[in-house]
Amino acid sequence: MNRKTVLFLDNTYPKAYQSSTLQEQAIGGTEASVVKTAQILSQQFNVIVAQKYRIDNCVESEHLQFIPKFDIKSTSPDFIIILRKFPLVKEMRKQFPKAQIFLWLHTYKNLEYAFKKHILAKTNCHIICNSKTHQQDTNRLLNDTWLSKIIGMTAKKIPVHFCYNPVAAPNLKPIDRNINKLLFFSSPNKGLDQVIKCFEYLRQSMPKLRLYIANPGYKKSNNKSLNPQINILGSLPHEQMMQHVAESLCVFYPQNTFAETFGLIYAEANAYRTPVLAHDIGSAREILHPNNPLVDANNYQEIVQTIENWQKNLPEVSYNPQFSDDFILNQWLGLLI
Template sequence: MLRVAKALGSRFAITHYQNGRDDRRLSEAGELRPIQDLDAAKEPATLIVINRWKVAIKLRRQHPDTPVFLWLHVYPGRHNRKMGAALKAADITVICVSNTHARELAAFLGADNAPRIRVICNPIDDALRPDDTPRNRDRLLFASSPHKGLGEVFEQFATLRDALPTLTLAVADPGYLRWDTGPVPRGVVFMGSLSHRSLIRQMRRALCLFYPQTTFAETFGLVLAEANAIGTPVVVHGELGANAEIVADADQRVDGHDPAQILARIRAWRDAPPQVTANPAFRLSKVARDWTRLLDSVPTRPQMSKV
C-alpha cells in the first residue's frame, strides 16, 4: 500500500488515516495521521478503505458525495455474505488484487448482490531483476506467515528430505502471528522477521521458494511474484487461490498432495533451474498507471485519503 501511495505522490495528495496511530508525520508515501483526524478533516476528494467493508459503509453515510472504494486484499468469510448488497446499495466500488480474487468474490456475493468490482494487481518493484548471486541447490525458502500452510510445508519438506538429506528449508516469518505448525523437521532454519532487502537476498540464494501448501488461498501472493521477478522459481500448488494466475509458468505449479511430483520437480531444478521472469502487469509503474486512471475517472480530485 505504501509502495503504491509513494508512486502516486507526484499526482495526488495522499493522507493515511490509521487505527492505532497516535502521532502525525509526513512520509514518502504521504501524511500519516490517527484515524480520529478524519472526523475533522476537510471533505476528501476520494476515500479508499482497506479491507473493512463496514468502515466503508460508515464513511459513505458520513460523506454521501465522496467516491468511496474498498481496497480488498482478503477473501471474505461466510459471515460477510451481507457485504455485497450493502456495498452495492452504498455505491461503493471494490478493488480486488487479481482476476481470480475478483471472480471468486463475485461468485461468493452472487450476481444480484455484487457491487462494482475492479482489478488492480499488487505491485512488484520495477528494479527487481535477476543478478549473478550464486544459488544453493540444497536450500529451499518459505517466506510467509506460518498460518499460510507452514505446518503442511514442514510435512512436505520432511518427505523430501528422506530422499534428499542435504536439503535445508529456510523460514522467513514476518512475526505478526503465532501459529502452531506441529513438529519442526530436521534441516529447518528459522530466520525470523527480515527486512524486504534481506528477504530478496535470501530469495536470490535459494534454489526456489517452497510453497506447495494446499490450504491457504492467496488473493495475489506478492512473494511469489517477487521471487519470479528476480529469477527464483516457485514450487506452488496450482489449484489454490490466485496461484495459477500469479505463477503462470506451469512448470512451477505442482499438485501439493503428490509428494512424488514435488520430489521430481526439486530433483530436476537442482540439476537445471528453470528460467523465470516477472509478469510486466505486476510492475509498480504499470500498477501506478492503473491507479491513476481509476482516480482520474472519479468526479473530484486531487486528494486521496486512505483508511
C-alpha cells in the same frame, strides 16, 4: 495542477508503518502494498494513509502523509480506500457523503458475503481486488450466485475491480544459488504445517535439503528449530529477505489450504529468477511466470521429482512488468479518474 485527495484507511494492522518501515523491519504483504501504492499515487494525487494504531503524523512529501485515524476529520478526501473492514463503509459514507468509497479486499469471501450487498449498494461502494482471479471470485459471490441474485432484486449490481500489487524490478547481481536451500517466507497460517510435513518427507530421499522459514511478523508461530535441517529466520527486513530468495533453489510453498489473492511470494520470487514450488490454488497460475510449473501439494513423488529436476535445470522465470509502478498507476487511474 489541481490534485484530488486519496485517503487509505487501515483499521487493522497493530503497528504504525510508513515508507521507511519497508527497509527497517518485516511487514505484512498487504501493508507493504499499501505503502507502495500510496507512493505511486502520490505522483498525481494528494495521498493520506490513516491508521488506527498510529499516534503521530509522518509527512513524507508534499503529496504523501501518514496520519492517525482520529485525524481524518480534518481531511476532505475525494476517494476513500478502506482496507478490508466492511463495517467502516457506513461510517465513512456518513462522515464523507460526497467521496467515492472503495473497499479493498485482501481475502476470498464465502457465500454469506452476498448479504453485504444491500449496504454496499446503498453506500455506492465499489470493491477492489488484488488479481483477476480474486476479482472473478468476488464478483461471482456478490453478483452471480443464487443468493446474490435474490438480494439483487432489491439492490443494484456491485462494481468489482482489480489492481495488482506493486513489485519493483530488482537490480539483479550474480549470485551463488544453493541447490539444497528451500525457503518459506509467509505467515505461518498459510499452510506452514503442511509445508513442514512435505519437507520432512523429501529429506528421506534428499538428506542434503535445508528448509529456511521466515515470518512477516504479524502472525506468531509456535515453530521452533524443529530439527537441525530447519532454520528459523524470524522476521527480516525486505532487503535481507530478498537476499535469501535469490540464494535459494526455490520458494517452497506446497500447501493447498490457503489461497493467495495476489501472492507477493509468487511475484517477488519470480522477479529474482527464483521459481516457486506451489499448488494450483488462488491466484498462483495468474501471478507466476508461465515457465513456473505448479504441483499437486499432496503428491510427494511429484514434488521430489520437481526438486530433482530443478537442481539440474532451474526453470527460467523473470520479473512481470504488469507489477511495475507505471502499470499499477494506470490501473488505479482507471478507477479514480
